[in-house]
């Protein structure tokens with residue numbers, strides 16, 4: 001519960017209209033470093049959020065908090081990718097190894113950001129990118145649990161639901177086609193090719209059929225008994241709704 005509250009607070013800060021540029025990143029950097037100090041944790045690879053980055057916070061296997069390098073809005077994807085490669089002696093293969101990412105969500109977000117840049121202006125490919133994101137995030141959730149995965153999943157899901165309902169404009173999100181600088185495009189295509197070979201290109205599987213006597217809660221992505229009258233009032237559901245709304 002305590003952990004959920006921290007995430008909730010950080011998310012509300014992120015979306016506070018008065019917060020302005022550079023507020024969220026400073027708060028997160030401060031919270032992360034204080035938390036680790038108090039808990040005596042020394043994370044190997046914390047990403048200090050750059051000005052304007054509204055990245056997620058992950059919990060590592062050792063219980064340290066770290067800033068995400070890629071997951072979240074405002075990401076300076078190309079700079080952060082170059083940084084990651086540099087940290088690995090200029091070796092892209094080494095840079096993309098899973099142990100370099102505090103959460104698989106960060107790796108999934110890297111390829112998602114890249115697809116958004118490569119496919120800008122193509123709403124069909126952007127939707128595919130979102131579906132691939134969700135397919136991998138679901139796998140990550142089974143391993144890492146909710147803390148690292150749920151806020152990111154809820155955001156992408158809410159966006160897709162909004163588009164399907166016609167509330168959000170697909171073309172607005174897919175943006176205008178971009179002409180990326182040559183070296184950037186080549187590196188991006190290389191990263192996509194490598195990560196897809198690792199399984200980061202799977203489409204979202206067809207939804208399993210809803211079992212008899214159950215209903216689906218799309219917000220929480222679970223099946224619940226038709227007789228369950230308390231789910232919508234549960235803390236977990238309310239938190240998920242809040243996260244989805246505020247993204």
Ligand SMILES: [Zn+2]
Pocket residue numbers: 217218219220221231232236237240
């Ligand atoms: Zn629910």
